Amino acid sequence: xxxxxxxxxxxxxxxxxxxxxxxxxxxxxxxxxxxxxxxxxxxxxxxxxxxxxxxxxxxxxxxxxxxxxxxxxxxxxxxxxxxxxxxxxxxxxxxxxxxxxxxxxxxxxxxxxxxxxx
Amino acid sequence: xxxxxxxxxxxxxxxxxxxxxxxxxxxxxxxxxxxxxxxxxxxxxxxxxxxxxxxxxxxxxxxxxxxxxxxxxxxxxxxxxxxxxxxxxxxxxxxxxxxxxxxxxxxxxxxxx
Numbered sequence: 001x002x003x004x005x006x007x008x009x010x011x012x013x014x015x016x017x018x019x020x021x022x023x024x025x026x027x028x029x030x031x032x033x034x035x036x037x038x039x040x041x042x043x044x045x046x047x048x049x050x051x052x053x054x055x056x057x058x059x060x061x062x063x064x065x066x067x068x069x070x071x072x073x074x075x076x077x078x079x080x081x082x083x084x085x086x087x088x089x090x091x092x093x094x095x096x097x098x099x100x101x102x103x104x105x106x107x108x109x110x111x112x113x114x115x116x117x118x
Numbered sequence: 119x120x121x122x123x124x125x126x127x128x129x130x131x132x133x134x135x136x137x138x139x140x141x142x143x144x145x146x147x148x149x150x151x152x153x154x155x156x157x158x159x160x161x162x163x164x165x166x167x168x169x170x171x172x173x174x175x176x177x178x179x180x181x182x183x184x185x186x187x188x189x190x191x192x193x194x195x196x197x198x199x200x201x202x203x204x205x206x207x208x209x210x211x212x213x214x215x216x217x218x219x220x221x222x223x224x225x226x227x228x229x230x231x
Contacts, residue, residue: 004161032217034217034218034219036221042223042224043208043221043222043223043224044162044208044221045221046218046219046220046221049217049218093161093162095162095219097217107217107219109154109161109162109163110161111160111161112161
């Protein structure tokens with residue numbers, strides 16, 4: 001089956017530093033990747049849609065300069081949390097879409113990255 | 119805008135009992151509908167999905183869901199739960215015109231021995 005990995009699985013950083021989270025599709029090419037944020041005991045909130053070779057599309061209320069997304073290849077998307085603050089602490093999950101235009105049907109989720117900002 | 123409501127934050131059932139998790143959606147047309155399960159420390163796993171056709175959808179692990187347009191519902195059912203079913207369950211909706219998936223707030227399922 002299709003596998004999506006995320007690295008790191010957990011990260012602790014100091015306030016003011018930047019953190020990069022990688023999302024990789026291991027055995028398929030993903031033209032579209034999605035980034036979600038999950039607050040404790042809350043739902044997944046879609047942050048942005050990342051398309052290979054183009055700028056990411058951010059959902060309303062998500063700061064583009066705060067959460068930098070790069071989709072440099074068909075198997076890798078990165079989310080960089082810039083100048084992280086404690087309120088950015090959360091569980092970040094990515095998903096990858098295998099077939100263009102059929103994202104919902106073939107979206108595979110990564111295991112998530114737990115970010116703790118001290 | 120489309121939305122998903124899961125009215126039950128927590129559900130507790132005894133092992134071997136039947137289960138129904140509720141999900142209501144708000145969308146103008148017929149959406150794509152999904153149920154995902156998230157176990158502690160694990161990623162989201164797709165249980166089943168509805169795109170069109172038969173309104174009773176069979177999924178993995180013995181789960182099924184029924185799409186009822188008149189009630190804007192897509193409830194998840196299982197005739198007999200197992201202790202390993204304890205997890206967080208998310209109902210989700212997707213629009214046909216793009217690849218986005220919008221999640222409900224989830225229902226935590228607890229299983230009594």
